[in-house]
Amino acid sequence: MRAMILKEFRELRRDHRTMGMLIGMPILMLIVFGYAANFSVENIPTAALGPQAEQAATLIGGVPQAPFDVTQVDTTGTAQDAEEMLQRNEVDVAIVTGADPVVAYIDGSSLFSAQTAVAAFNRLGDRVQTQVLFNPDLKTSWVMVPAIIGLILTFIGTIITSIGMVKEKQTGTIEQLAVMPIKPSTVILGKIVPYFLLASLDMVLVTVLGMLLFDVPFNGSVAVFALGAGLFLFVVLGLGVFISTISQNVGQAIQTAFFFLLPQILLSGIIFPLEAIPWAVRWISYFLPLTYFTMISQGVMLRGAPFDSLWFPLVMLTVMAVIVFTGAVLRFRRDLAPGDGKRAKVKAAA
Amino acid sequence: MSVRDLRVHRGHTLALDGVTLETPAGRVTAVVGGDGAGKTTLLETMVGLVTADSGTVDAPPRARIGYMPSGAGSWNDLTVDENVSFVGGSYGLSTNEVAERAEELLGRANLLDARDRLAGRLSGGMRQKLGFCLAMLHQPELLILDEPSTGVDPVSRVELWRLISEAAAGGTAVVMATTYLDEAERAGWVLVLDRGKALLSGSPDEVIASCPGVVVETDAPVHPELAWRSGEHFREWWPDGTPDGRRPAALTLEDVSIVASLREAVS
Numbered sequence: 001m002r003a004m005i006l007k008e009f010r011e012l013r014r015d016h017r018t019m020g021m022l023i024g025m026p027i028l029m030l031i032v033f034g035y036a037a038n039f040s041v042e043n044i045p046t047a048a049l050g051p052q053a054e055q056a057a058t059l060i061g062g063v064p065q066a067p068f069d070v071t072q073v074d075t076t077g078t079a080q081d082a083e084e085m086l087q088r089n090e091v092d093v094a095i096v097t098g099a100d101p102v103v104a105y106i107d108g109s110s111l112f113s114a115q116t117a118v119a120a121f122n123r124l125g126d127r128v129q130t131q132v133l134f135n136p137d138l139k140t141s142w143v144m145v146p147a148i149i150g151l152i153l154t155f156i157g158t159i160i161t162s163i164g165m166v167k168e169k170q171t172g173t174i175e176q177l178a179v180m181p182i183k184p185s186t187v188i189l190g191k192i193v194p195y196f197l198l199a200s201l202d203m204v205l206v207t208v209l210g211m212l213l214f215d216v217p218f219n220g221s222v223a224v225f226a227l228g229a230g231l232f233l234f235v236v237l238g239l240g241v242f243i244s245t246i247s248q249n250v251g252q253a254i255q256t257a258f259f260f261l262l263p264q265i266l267l268s269g270i271i272f273p274l275e276a277i278p279w280a281v282r283w284i285s286y287f288l289p290l291t292y293f294t295m296i297s298q299g300v301m302l303r304g305a306p307f308d309s310l311w312f313p314l315v316m317l318t319v320m321a322v323i324v325f326t327g328a329v330l331r332f333r334r335d336l337a338p339g340d341g342k343r344a345k346v347k348a349a350a
Numbered sequence: 351m352s353v354r355d356l357r358v359h360r361g362h363t364l365a366l367d368g369v370t371l372e373t374p375a376g377r378v379t380a381v382v383g384g385d386g387a388g389k390t391t392l393l394e395t396m397v398g399l400v401t402a403d404s405g406t407v408d409a410p411p412r413a414r415i416g417y418m419p420s421g422a423g424s425w426n427d428l429t430v431d432e433n434v435s436f437v438g439g440s441y442g443l444s445t446n447e448v449a450e451r452a453e454e455l456l457g458r459a460n461l462l463d464a465r466d467r468l469a470g471r472l473s474g475g476m477r478q479k480l481g482f483c484l485a486m487l488h489q490p491e492l493l494i495l496d497e498p499s500t501g502v503d504p505v506s507r508v509e510l511w512r513l514i515s516e517a518a519a520g521g522t523a524v525v526m527a528t529t530y531l532d533e534a535e536r537a538g539w540v541l542v543l544d545r546g547k548a549l550l551s552g553s554p555d556e557v558i559a560s561c562p563g564v565v566v567e568t569d570a571p572v573h574p575e576l577a578w579r580s581g582e583h584f585r586e587w588w589p590d591g592t593p594d595g596r597r598p599a600a601l602t603l604e605d606v607s608i609v610a611s612l613r614e615a616v617s
Contacts, residue, residue: 172421176484179397180440181413 017255025262032263035281036272042067043275044113047085049077050097060095067116068093079103086133088309089299093117101129108135109302111143112273134219134302142217145210146297147270150232150290152206156199157236158243158260162253165191165244165332174335184336188329192237199233207301219304228296228310231317235289238325245331264290292316351396351492351523356405358391358546365391366402367546373492373523373539378514380537381527382607387543389527390420393494396525409492413441416490416522420497423481426470430461430480433469434487441488448487455483459513475506482513486522493517495526499533511536531604542607549610554603561606562613563589567599578608587612 012018046068048057057070071091074081082094082105092113094105104121106114114132121130135142168174168191177187210216218225239260247253267277268290274282285291292313299305299313307314351373358366366388373379381389394400396409397417409415417423424433431452438448456462459479464472469480478498485493495514499507511533518524518538526537534540535554542550542557550557565587571577577586585599587609592598599605 171426172419173423173425175394175399175419175421176417176423178399179412179415179417180437181411181442182440 017252020259021255025259029262029266032266032281036267036277038272038276038278039112041113041116041273041275043069044093044117045091046070047072047074047077047082047091047094048097049074049082049094050102051075052097052102053077053095056095056097056102068120079105083133087303087305089295089303089305090309095128101127104128104130106130106132107303108132108138109143109298110273110275111135111138111140113275114138134304139214141214142302143298144270145214145216146301147268147290147294149203149206149210149229149297150268150293151265151270153199153203153229153233153293154236154261154264154290156195156202157233158240159254159257160198161192161195161237161240162243162247162257163250164195165241166247166250166253169244169247169335170249178336184333187336188241188332192241195237195240196233199237200229203229203233216301218301220300221304221307224305224307224310225297225300228293228300228314228317231314231321232289232293232296234321234325235317238321238328240328241332242324242328245328245335264288267291269294286316289317289320292320351410352406352408353392353396354406354408356392356395356407357403358388358395358400359403360391360400365546366395368405369541369543369546369548371525371541371548371551373525375491375523376518376521377538378518378524378526378536379539379541380534381525381541381543382529382531382534382603383527383543384529386545388546389543390496391546392543393417393496393525393527396492397494410490413488414491416485416488416493418481418485418493418495418498420500420527421481422469422477424469424477424484427468429466429468430456430472431465433480433484437484437487443488451487451489452483455486458516459483460509473503473506475502475509478502478510479506479513482510486513486517490522493522493524495524497527497529499528499530507533531602531607535603540603542610544611544614547614549614550606558601558603558606561601561609563587563609564591564596564598565601565605565609566592566596576612580605589613589616 044067046060048070053073053075057073060068061070077096079096082096085091085094086105086107092107092110096103096105106117108114115138118130118132121128132138168177211218243253243256243260247256263284265271267281267285268288269285270290274285277285295313296310299310352371354370356366356369369392371379381392383389391400395402396407397415398412425436428436434452435448438451443451456465459482461476461479461483464476469477472480482495482498485495499510502510514524514526528534538553540550540552540554540557541548550560552560565585567583568586569583571584571586573586577584585605
């Protein structure tokens with residue numbers, strides 16, 4: 001028994017990934033959950049529009065327990081401007097003055113901000129009439145489905161792809177591929193294309209099912225959605241390939257993939273709203289591809305956000321796709337062609 | 351095909367130290383040695399998986415090399431036919447060529463009845479034979495086999511050896527690593543490696559004849575550090591001949607390899 005326990009500890013000590021999960025992961029989760037597990041939004045970006053915009057800004061800035069942060073005041077703004085501002089995600093609330101009562105337009109796709117805003121306006125009684133756009137019933141499923149699409153793609157991209165790639169290494173067939181007269185780029189593309197197609201198919205399936213089962217709308221452009229999803233897929237497939245290059249077997253690949261998955265689940269804004277996460281932790285969110293895909297999927301599906309209002313997440317995903325995918329493919333190529341670049345010493349017979 | 355004066359490092363270890371080998375067409379060359387001798391490194395350098403620090407590798411282009419790694423060299427989740435089809439396609443063979451070669455090779459390897467079985471479900475011997483067929487599919491000039499018979503049952507070993515001999519008879523230069531010295535004795539040329547150095551090289555007869563000193567059979571070795579068990583008795587190496595003029599034992603490749611290792615250790 002003593003020998004068995006000792007043997008187990010010795011093996012664990014040398015298994016750095018398991019040790020990481022045993023020690024690093026609980027500490028990370030404690031810190032992340034401690035800071036990030038917060039559903040109360042303390043800052044709602046708000047615009048005040050119309051002739052009495054300045055008075056309205058002063059008024060709502062002083063509403064107790066209502067964290068309205070008036071970022072824009074426009075005395076010429078109209079109701080149409082308010083809707084556009086919400087659609088482009090410039091603010092979460094836009095108050096339009098000039099009529100009685102004042103109308104507060106609220107972005108229902110920012111669920112927690114919307115719930116907080118509605119509760120605050122209700123306390124003001126009849127003075128403000130609220131109108132929730134893009135998710136009038138404030139349904140959680142409407143917000144979750146677009147985000148879950150990204151989560152599913154992350155799962156397929158990282159775990160399934162890394163398993164498929166690392167299997168070649170585990171069974172020794174990667175050496176076979178390396179000596180075959182196939183270009184490394186052909187091998188890599190041949191390995192990745194099936195996962196790209198399967199993940200795309202899954203994305204369509206989940207999106208359509210989400211719309212059918214939960215009545216989630218699709219208000220925006222399919223092309224913008226497809227562009228965002230395609231870029232996002234390149235990032236997560238790149239992560240999968242990268243994981244396979246730093247793993248020797250399927251077990252290690254799955255373990256490593258969890259290190260990449262967990263922060264995305266917790267910090268991408270799917271569960272806890274980004275605005276509720278303190279900056280001490282929130283900065284990590286902006287390095288996670290799922291954060292940007294969620295911005296795009298929720299924006300396109302719920303708000304019908306136009307292409308130019310989504311430039312930031314699209315650019316971020318493009319940058320990530322280029323860096324992650326290129327880096328991962330170069331690493332995988334090194335596994336496939338370890339002698340490349342030094343082959344001058346090898347003289348091929350005619 | 352030849353390698354000359356190869357020096358290869360793997361990490362900080364000198365895996366090959368000045369190894370030279372000629373592999374003419376139609377000859378089977380056995381690369382022999384214990385674990386860590388450098389057999390796999392030599393083969394991987396020949397196929398371009400490992401880059402030499404110095405020395406030259408004069409090899410055919412990849413499309414004319416067949417390689418069977420120390421695993422089985424087949425894809426476990428594909429059937430025998432699917433494996434053949436994938437490898438044939440990768441080497442640019444037409445569908446008809448693949449079908450013809452598959453019929454011929456799988457027939458010779460007694461695998462025709464297993465064409466629809468997953469490679470991962472084949473017995474060890476069958477899987478090794480499949481790996482051999484895949485390496486031979488495109489009729490390579492140079493066939494490199496890394497321990498093809500390790501862990502294989504005796505019947506399959508005989509079949510594998512028959513396939514290897516047939517490949518050589520067809521004009522292919524075959525280089526195979528093996529830990530089985532009885533197998534190496536069947537080869538046309540033997541290279542004995544020990545810790546990256548070529549201890550012996552030549553035909554099995556030449557290698558056996560080159561053994562320095564005398565090896566005798568005994569039940570009580572005088573110098574246990576120069577003796578090894580062989581069946582019920584011991585064999586003992588006397589570097590400068592036996593003092594009492596005892597009759598030398600009939601040598602095997604195994605004896606000569608052990609003597610070479612002892613000689614290297616003593617020097």
